[in-house]
Amino acid sequence: xxxxxxxxxxxxxxxxxxxxxxxxxxxxxxxxxxxxxxxxxxxxxxxxxxxxxxxxxxxxxxxxxxxxxxxxxxxxxxxxxxxxxxxxxxxxxxxxxxxxxxxxxxxxxxxxxxxxxxxxxxxxxxxxxxxxxxxxxxxxxxxxxxxxxxxxxxxxxxxxxxxxxxxxxxxxxxxxxxxxxxxxxxxxxxxxxxxxxxxxxxxxxxxxxxxxxxxxxxxxxxxxxxxxxxxxxxxxxxxxxxxxxxxxxxxxxxxxxxxxxxxxxxxxxxxxxxxxxxxxxxxxxxxxxxxxxxxxxxxxxxxxxxxxxxxxxxxxxxxxxxxxxxxxxxxxxxxxxxxxxxxxxxxxxxxxxxxxxxxxxxxxxxxxxxxxxxxxxxxxxxxxxxxxxxxxxxxxxxxxxxxxxxxxxxxxxxxxxxxxxxxxxxxxxxxxxxxxxxxxxxxxxxxxxxxxxxx
Amino acid sequence: xxxxxxxxxxxxxxxxxxxxxxxxxxxxxxxxxxxxxxxxxxxxxxxxxxxxxxxxxxxxxxxxxxxxxxxxxxxxxxxxxxxxxxxxxxxxxxxxxxxxxxxxxxxxxxxxxxxxxxxxxxxxxxxxxxxxxxxxxxxxxxxxxxxxxxxxxxxxxxxxxxxxxxxxxxxxxxxxxxxxxxxxxxxxxxxxxxxxxxxxxxxxxxxxxxxxxxxxx
Ligand code: B12
Numbered sequence: 001x002x003x004x005x006x007x008x009x010x011x012x013x014x015x016x017x018x019x020x021x022x023x024x025x026x027x028x029x030x031x032x033x034x035x036x037x038x039x040x041x042x043x044x045x046x047x048x049x050x051x052x053x054x055x056x057x058x059x060x061x062x063x064x065x066x067x068x069x070x071x072x073x074x075x076x077x078x079x080x081x082x083x084x085x086x087x088x089x090x091x092x093x094x095x096x097x098x099x100x101x102x103x104x105x106x107x108x109x110x111x112x113x114x115x116x117x118x119x120x121x122x123x124x125x126x127x128x129x130x131x132x133x134x135x136x137x138x139x140x141x142x143x144x145x146x147x148x149x150x151x152x153x154x155x156x157x158x159x160x161x162x163x164x165x166x167x168x169x170x171x172x173x174x175x176x177x178x179x180x181x182x183x184x185x186x187x188x189x190x191x192x193x194x195x196x197x198x199x200x201x202x203x204x205x206x207x208x209x210x211x212x213x214x215x216x217x218x219x220x221x222x223x224x225x226x227x228x229x230x231x232x233x234x235x236x237x238x239x240x241x242x243x244x245x246x247x248x249x250x251x252x253x254x255x256x257x258x259x260x261x262x263x264x265x266x267x268x269x270x271x272x273x274x275x276x277x278x279x280x281x282x283x284x285x286x287x288x289x290x291x292x293x294x295x296x297x298x299x300x301x302x303x304x305x306x307x308x309x310x311x312x313x314x315x316x317x318x319x320x321x322x323x324x325x326x327x328x329x330x331x332x333x334x335x336x337x338x339x340x341x342x343x344x345x346x347x348x349x350x351x352x353x354x355x356x357x358x359x360x361x362x363x364x365x366x367x368x369x370x371x372x373x374x375x376x377x378x379x380x381x382x383x384x385x386x387x388x389x390x391x392x393x394x395x396x397x398x399x400x401x402x403x404x405x406x407x408x409x410x411x412x413x414x415x416x417x418x419x420x421x422x423x424x425x426x427x428x429x430x431x432x433x434x435x436x437x438x439x440x441x442x443x444x445x446x447x448x449x450x451x452x453x454x455x
Numbered sequence: 456x457x458x459x460x461x462x463x464x465x466x467x468x469x470x471x472x473x474x475x476x477x478x479x480x481x482x483x484x485x486x487x488x489x490x491x492x493x494x495x496x497x498x499x500x501x502x503x504x505x506x507x508x509x510x511x512x513x514x515x516x517x518x519x520x521x522x523x524x525x526x527x528x529x530x531x532x533x534x535x536x537x538x539x540x541x542x543x544x545x546x547x548x549x550x551x552x553x554x555x556x557x558x559x560x561x562x563x564x565x566x567x568x569x570x571x572x573x574x575x576x577x578x579x580x581x582x583x584x585x586x587x588x589x590x591x592x593x594x595x596x597x598x599x600x601x602x603x604x605x606x607x608x609x610x611x612x613x614x615x616x617x618x619x620x621x622x623x624x625x626x627x628x629x630x631x632x633x634x635x636x637x638x639x640x641x642x643x644x645x646x647x648x649x650x651x652x653x654x655x656x657x658x659x660x661x662x663x664x665x666x667x668x669x670x671x672x
Contacts, residue, residue: 020521027518129610129640158610167558167611175611205558205609230563261516262563297517297563298657300639368639370610 061275144190319356335417469502
C-alpha cells in the first residue's frame with residue numbers, strides 16, 4: 001500500500017482546483033457513475049436483496065473514488081489514486097485488528113450480510129453533549145455495563161468548573177483531558193478496565209486538544225478517531241492527527257458522515273459515496289477500521305426509509321467485497337424514553353445488522369440535545385441485534401417495513417424525549433419505573449414481529 | 456422572439472441549470488432592448504424561486520442550488536453593464552453575511568441556507584467556516600449587511616455566537632444589523648438568552664424569518 005508520506009505529498013503536489021469546482025465535480029462524477037452502474041433506489045424495500053446491485057454499488061464506489069480523489073482544503077489540491085493503488089490498499093488493509101487490552105481485548109473482523117456472528121458493538125452516542133464530568137462518569141460506567149459491549153465512544157462534556165467549555169481555548173484542551181481521565185476511571189469501575197475507547201475525544205475540536213487528551217490514559221489499543229470532512233475532504237489538522245496516531249502505533253478509527261441531500265444527492269449517490277469513503281479511510285485516514293454514519297440532511301438522523309436503503313445496499317456492497325472492517329452508526333430523530341425511539345432503534349439496528357458490519361449504538365434526539373442519552377438504548381440495540389443473527393434480508397425487510405409504518409411520518413416532528421437525569425438514577429444507574437416499563441413493553445412488542453430473545 | 460418568450464427562456468435556463476442558454480437569452484434580451492430589471496425579476500429571479508421550491512419539496516438537492524446560483528450569476532454578468540448604463544438599481548431582498556463560527560468547520564447546513572437565501576433574492580456573502588469574531592464584524596460593516604447569520608453545530612462553539620453579539624453591542628453598532636443564529640444544538644431559548652433577533656431550526660424556516668426581519672428594518 002502507498003505509504004502515508006506518499007499520500008501526503010500528493011496533497012502538496014496534486015492539481016489545484018477551487019473548492020466549489022471540486023464539489024460540483026464530485027456531484028457530476030457521482031451522478032454519472034450512479035447512472036453508468038444502473039443503481040436505483042427502491043422505496044418498497046428498505047433492505048434490498050439483490051447481490052448483483054450490492055456488488056455494483058461497490059464497483060461504482062471504487063470507480064468514483066479513482067476519478068474524484070480526496071480534496072485538501074488547506075492546499076486546494078486533489079490527491080488522486082490509480083485503480084491499482086486503490087486495489088492494493090484494499091488487499092493490504094487491516095483485516096483483524098485488535099482493540100482493547102487484557103481481558104477486554106478483541107479482534108474486530110469484517111462481517112458479511114446475513115451473518116450469524118454477533119456484530120461488533122460500539123457503545124455510545126457518538127459525541128453527543130453532556131453537561132459535565134458527573135454525567136459523563138455515570139453514562140460511561142453505564143456503557144461499560146451494557147452486555148456484549150466491545151468498545152465505547154465517550155460523550156462530550158460541555159462544562160468544566162461549572163462554566164461552558166469554549167472551542168479552540170485552553171478550556172477545550174482541559175476538557176478533552178478530563179474526558180479521557182474520567183472515562184477510563186468509569187470503565188474501571190464498571191469492571192471493564194481494558195474496554196477500548198474508540199472515539200475522537202469528542203470535546204476536542206482541534207488536533208491539539210485531541211492529542212493532549214490522548215496523553216492521559218489512552219493507549220494504542222484504544223483508537224484515535226480521525227474524521228473526513230464533507231465530502232471526501234481532509235485538512236492539515238486531520239492529517240496531523242493521522243501522523244500522530246501512526247507514530248504511536250495507535251489504532252485509527254476512520255470516520256465519515258456522508259450526507260443525503262448534500263453533495264451526494266439522493267440515496268443512490270449516498271450509497272456509492274459511502275463506498276468511496278471506505279477506500280479513502282484505508283488510504284488517506286490510514287484507518288484500522290472504517291466508521292461511517294450516513295445521515296439525512298433534513299432530519300439529522302438516519303432512520304428514514306431512504307437512508308436505511310442507502311445504508312443497507314452500501315453495507316452489503318462493502319461487506320461482500322472488503323475485509324477491512326466496517327462500523328455503522330445509528331442516529332435517531334427521537335429522544336430517550338419515547339416509544340418512537342424504540343421503533344427507530346429496532347429498524348436501524350436490524351437494517352445494519354443483516355446488511356453486514358458492526359454497529360455503533362446509539363445517537364438519540366439527533367445527537368444535538370444535551371444529556372439526551374442513556375445506557376439502556378444501546379442495550380436495546382444489542383438485544384435486537386442478537387435476535388437478528390443469521391436472519392435473511394427478505395425477512396428483515398418485512399419487519400423493518402412494519403416498524404417504519406410506526407414512526408416514518410413522525411420523523412419531521414420527532415419528540416426529543418427526556419434527559420438521562422430525568423429517566424435514570426444517577427447513583428445506581430438503574431432506570432426509573434417510567435423508562436423500565438416502556439423498555440419491557442417495547443421488547444414484548446418486538447416479539448410480535450417475530451424477533452426472538454434469549455430472555 | 457417576443458419579450459415574454461425571452462423572459463421565459465431566462466427562467467427555464469435557471470431551472471435547467473443551463474449557463475449557455477442563460478447567456479444566450481440575456482444577450483438576446485439586450486439586442487431587443489428589453490428592460491433588464493424586468494427580465495431579472497420575471498426571468499432569473501423567478502427561476503431561482505422555482506429551484507428553491509423544488510429543493511424544499513425534495514425534488515432536488517444542494518448541487519442543483521449551487522448550479523442554479525452559478526447560472527443566475529452568468530446571466531447577471533451579461534445584464535450588469537446594461538443596468539449600469541440605465542442608472543437604475545437592481546432590487547434585492549437584503550444583504551446577508553453568513554458564516555460558521557470560530558472553532559467550527561461544519562459547512563453543509565450553512566451552505567444550504569446560503570443557497571436558499573439566494574433563491575429568494577438575498578445577496579449572500581458566505582464567509583466560510585471557522586470564521587473569527589473580527590471577520591464577522593468587519594465584513595458586516597464593510598459590506599453594509601442587513602443581516603448577520605451565524606451557524607454553530609457544536610455546543611462548545613455556541614458561545615462564539617454570543618461573543619459576536621456582545622462585541623457588536625460594545626462597538627455601539629448592534630442596531631445596524633439583524634442577527635440570526637442556527638445549527639443543530641442551537642435553540643430559541645439560547646437565541647433569547649444572547650439577544651439574537653432570530654433563530655430557525657431549518658434553512659427553509661430561516662429564509663422566511665430573514666424576509667420577516669427585513670420588513671422590520
Ligand atoms: C457531517 C458532520 C461532521 C463533519 C462536518 C463536515 C463538514 N465540513 O460540514 C465532520 C466529520 C468534519 C464533523 C466533525 C466534528 N463533529 Co460533527 N457532525 C456532522 C453531522 C453528522 C451532520 C452535520 C450536517 O451537515 N447536518 C446536515 C445539515 C443540513 O444540517 P445543519 O448543519 O444542522 O443545518 C441546518 C439547520 O441547522 C439550519 N442552519 C444551519 N446553520 C444555520 C445558520 C443560521 C443563521 C440559521 C438561522 C439556520 C442554520 O439550516 C440547515 C439546513 O436546514 C452532525 C450530526 C447532526 N445531528 O447534525 C455532527 C455533529 C454536529 N458533530 C459533532 C461533533 C462532536 C463533531 C466533532 C467535535 C467530533 C470530533 N471530536 O472530531 C468534530 C468537530 C470539528 C469542528 N472543529 O467543527 C456533534 C456535536 C455535538 C454537540 N452538541 O456539540 C454532532 C451533533 C454529532 C455527534 N454527536 O457526533 N462533523
